[in-house]
Amino acid sequence: MxxxxxxxxxxxxxxxxxxxxxxxxxxxxxxxxxxxxxxxxxxxVDFAGGSVIELRQTEQVTVPEVRSRIQGSLTVNSATNANGELVVIRFGDLDPSLLGPEFQALSDEDKADRASAASNTYVVNALKQEFNLTDADILRNDSVGPKxxxxxxxxxxxxxxxxxxxxxxxxxxxxxxxxxxxxxxxxxxxxxxxxxxxxxxxxxxxxxxxxxxxxxxxxxxxxxxxxxxxxxxxxxxxxxxxxxxxxxxxxxxxxxxxxxxxxxxxxxxxxxxxxxxxxxxxxxxxxxxxxxxxxxxxxxxxxxxxxxxxxxxxxxxxxxxxxxxxxx
CATH class of the missing domain: 1.20.1640.10 (Multidrug efflux transporter AcrB transmembrane domain)
Structure with missing residues (x-):
């Protein structure tokens, strides 16, 4: 027409x-x-490095709850997509004291290479433990090292x-x-x-x-x-x-x-x-x-x-x- x-x-x-x-x-x-x-x-995260985790927002999983119950320097915000409200967690390399004795025993070079993955694993495990989540409840989990x-x-x-x-x-x-x-x-x-x-x-x-x-x-x-x-x-x-x-x-x-x-x-x-x-x-x-x-x-x-x-x-x-x- x-x-x-x-x-x-x-x-x-x-x-x-x-x-x-x-x-x-x-x-x-x-x-x-x-x-x-x-x-x-x-x-x-592709260019800045670090991790991004997205969870579906529920009565238990909210921005204030994640901020208060998960240790570390996390940036937690809300977002919206076609599936509803989300909780978006962004973070870089966490304090080595949170990542366990095995990580702290590594050499400085190995720590630099593995810090991003170890930080991601720590936060994912903490979320699962605190909120009784499964892998299916984590809608997005991207992690990229600085290199x-x-x-x-x-x-x-x-x-x-x-x-x-x-x-x-x-x-x-x-x-x-x-x-x-x-x-x-x-x-x-x-x-x-x-x-x-x-x-x-x-x-x-x-x-x-x-x-x-x-x-x-x-x-x-x-x-x-x-x-x-x-x-x-x-x-x-x-x-x-x-x-x-x-x-x-x-x-x-x-x-x-x-x-x-x-x-x-x-x-x-x-x-x-x-x-x-x-x-x-x-x-x-x-x-x-x-x-x-x-x-x-x-x-x-x-x-x-x-x-x-x-x-x-x-x-x-x-x-x-x-x-x-x-x-x-």
């Missing part, structure tokens, strides 16, 4: 407002960097960097360097904006968020390449047309595809938001936000940069088609 009511031809002068769009994009990226530097990221968490964070950042470089090389090979710069600028814009949102809302930043960022990178480049393809096609056909009109026509011709693709993707991701629970909350929020700003950046940021650097492809264009009327 949306296709039926979508105008057959739109003539929106996008490039007339390109400076406003670029300024807004730059301000958003500066604000995102500022937020990350001042507020930081709420790193999940592994550091490696995961480093490898996640490497994955983002490699993806960005490969995208740049692909666009530069398929078009020219100016298109590659525009596409990568939009990609960085979307990734930085998404990370800034996580810092602002203090959403958990973990491996699922990295997966969402990689998805956003691919989505952003795909959106930009669709517009670039149409720019190249129109530029070859009408080589005397002003570059601003070329980009306006290309953007308008791909507008319905852009909004339909983005809209249907958001509908699919909403299912993750509703039914995915707290574990997938960060990923779903990142993808929805990334789709929105990715659509915006492919129009106002990537295309504007290509316009500033030059839209011409170094290949022989065909002659102008007689009778063409440029957009007003």
């Amino acid at each position: 949306l296709i039926k009511y979508w105008p057959k031809e739109t003539k929106i002068p996008f490039m007339r407002y390109r400076y406003v769009g670029v300024v807004l994009s730059v301000l958003m990226m500066i604000a995102s960097v500022y937020l990350v530097m001042t507020r930081g990221l709420n790193l999940g 592994v968490s550091g490696e995961l964070f480093r490898e996640g950042m490497i994955a983002l960097g490699v993806a960005t470089i490969m995208m740049f090389l692909y666009i530069a090979f398929r078009y020219t360097w100016s298109y590659a710069v525009g596409g990568i600028a939009a990609l960085v814009h979307d990734a930085v904006g998404t990370i800034g949102l996580f810092s602002l809302l203090q959403l958990e930043f973990d491996l699922t968020t990295i997966a969402a960022l990689l998805t956003i990178i691919g989505y952003s480049v795909n959106d930009s390449v669709v517009v670039f393809d149409r720019i190249r096609e129109i530029r070859r056909k009408y080589k005397q047309m002003p570059a601003t009109e070329v980009i306006d026509i290309a953007t308008n011709q791909t507008l319905s595809r852009t909004f339909l693709t983005g809209g249907t993707t958001i509908i699919a991701v909403l299912a993750i938001v509703i039914f995915g629970g707290p574990v997938l909350q960060g990923m779903s929020v990142a993808m929805i936000w990334g789709i929105v700003i990715g659509t915006y950046s492919s129009i106002y940021f990537a295309a504007a940069i290509v316009l500033m650097l030059g839209v011409d492809i170094n290949r022989k264009p065909v002659e102008d088609t007689p009778g063409f009327e440029a957009m007003p």
